[in-house]
Amino acid sequence: MRKYELDVHTHTIASGHAYGTITEMAKAASEKGLKILGITEHTTGIPGTCDEFYFGNMVVVPRNMFGIELMLGAEINILDYKGTLGLDEWYFKHLDIRIAGIHEMCYKSGTIAENTQAIINTIKNPVIDIISHPDDGNCPLDYDEVVQAAKEYHVLLEINNNSLRSSRRKNVFENSVKILELCRQHNIPVLISSDAHYMTDIANFDNVEKVLETVNFPEELVINNSAEKFREFIKRNREREKI
Structure with a gap:
């Protein structure tokens, strides 16, 4: 089994359908040997x-707990084909991590071209670090275009x-598999995430491991x-944001 140092897409009770607190999640991450835990609550619409x-008050939370670094952020909804984000821009300066993704209750799936444009427009937005779960065939994408954009604009695609x-x-x-094959071809990194909604699921990458092994x-x-x-x-992205 591979050894990992971080899991940065997780949720607490603040997201409304998860079941741990920040402290409980951080303690569990420490016990699992992580160096970084990211907690990225859902934004309005979920x-x-x-x-x-x-998101404007997260400064009050310590960024080191139980010997691990805590990064607090948001999983922001992509709302339309223009890549409109479901969080007021004022809040972005308070986020350690900025994830954006499509969720069916906040986005109406269109053609492959329309969905791809929604993702690419989001990738081009300098405030975004990660695209969450771009994998659902109910919202089909042109993965060649998405991977190329991720490389050009320094954004991570998530498995x-x-x-x-x-x-x-x-x-x-x-x-x-398609995403990983293209990322390997273009030599760009990917992020794997548990998307944990409970403490015991932090750093659970069992299903991801199977895909990684399939494509070597x-x-x-x-x-x-x-x-x-x-x-x-992340540091490079913050520098890019200032340009």
Whole structure:
């Protein structure tokens, strides 16, 4: 089994359908040997999630707990083909990590061209670090174009463990294979995530491991292998944002 140092897409009770607190999640991550835990709550549009005001007050939370680095952010909804984001831009300066993704209750799936444009427009937005679970065949994408854009604009594409075990999503394994094959071809890193909604699921990459093995994906292209590489990735994005 591969050794990973970070899991940066997780949720707490603040997202409305998860079941741990920040402290409980951080303690569990420490016990699993992680160096970085990211907690990225859902933004408005997901039933039961926190108000936008929540993201403006995260400065009060310590960024080191139980010997691990805590990075707090948001999983922001992509709302339309223009790549409009479901969080007021004022809040972005308070987020350590910025993930954006399509969720069916916040986005109406269109043609491959329309969906691809939604993702690419989001990737081009300098405030975004990661595209979450771009794997659902119910919202088809042109993965060649998406991967090329991710490389050009320095954004990570995610391989999501929860998506791979979801019965609501379509062709997730096959689409994840396509993403990984293209990322290997273009020599760009990927992020793997548990998308944990409970403490015991942190750093659970069992389903992701199967996809990585299927395509013999290089370990050096999985950014989770190095906390330092991930920190440098985020640092570069913040510098890009200032340009």
